[in-house]
Amino acid sequence: MTSCARLIDMLTFWDADRDGAIEESDYEIAAGRMVGLSGLQPGSPEYAQLHRQLVEGGWQLLRQFDGDSDGRVTLEEALAGFDGLHADSQRFHKVIIEPSYSFFDLIDADHDGRITAAEHHAFLVAMTVDPARAAAAFPHLDADGDGFLSREEYVQLMEEFYTSDDPDSAGSWLLGKADQGV
Numbered sequence: 001m002t003s004c005a006r007l008i009d010m011l012t013f014w015d016a017d018r019d020g021a022i023e024e025s026d027y028e029i030a031a032g033r034m035v036g037l038s039g040l041q042p043g044s045p046e047y048a049q050l051h052r053q054l055v056e057g058g059w060q061l062l063r064q065f066d067g068d069s070d071g072r073v074t075l076e077e078a079l080a081g082f083d084g085l086h087a088d089s090q091r092f093h094k095v096i097i098e099p100s101y102s103f104f105d106l107i108d109a110d111h112d113g114r115i116t117a118a119e120h121h122a123f124l125v126a127m128t129v130d131p132a133r134a135a136a137a138f139p140h141l142d143a144d145g146d147g148f149l150s151r152e153e154y155v156q157l158m159e160e161f162y163t164s165d166d167p168d169s170a171g172s173w174l175l176g177k178a179d180q181g182v
């Protein structure tokens with residue numbers, strides 16, 4: 001079961017226009033911020049393609065939780081949706097685990113197969129997380145303290161983010177913990 005604090009974190013992270021729910025337009029804004037990390041040239045076909053993939057991929061997944069089909073996913077809808085998700089491990093894998101690999105590739109800006117503290121910080125700050133909070137997150141995430149997150153570590157953190165009720169679990173820092181200060 002996903003904790004309420006974790007879903008508030010997730011909603012805050014993706015709710016780019018800060019109106020308390022996630023819409024496709026939020027993904028348009030968030031995708032622009034993420035594509036900025038890629039080093040692709042704005043206006044190039046590659047940039048447009050990645051942007052479109054991120055918007056379509058992200059919204060396709062989240063819209064499943066739009067219980068009343070009004071185009072907005074509220075916290076209540078997310079809570080109900082994630083309860084259903086945890087009851088279906090195949091769907092959980094498709095909605096949470098598979099996209100984790102794409103996220104990893106996006107954050108791993110130099111594509112060396114590992115996320116450094118600087119790369120993770122750049123990602124969170126690009127997503128408008130407070131820089132001090134972004135800096136505080138990495139030591140919690142990097143459990144073995146080698147300065148990097150491997151692909152396996154990252155996917156495990158993502159799984160933990162959505163499955164652990166422990167407010168102090170490493171995975172709870174993945175999005176910078178929007179619900180509390182540093």
Ligand SMILES: [Ca+2]
Nearest residue numbers: 019021022023
């Ligand atoms: Ca919104």
Ligand SMILES: [Ca+2]
Nearest residue numbers: 066070072073
């Ligand atoms: Ca809705």
Ligand SMILES: [Ca+2]
Nearest residue numbers: 108112114115
């Ligand atoms: Ca890297």
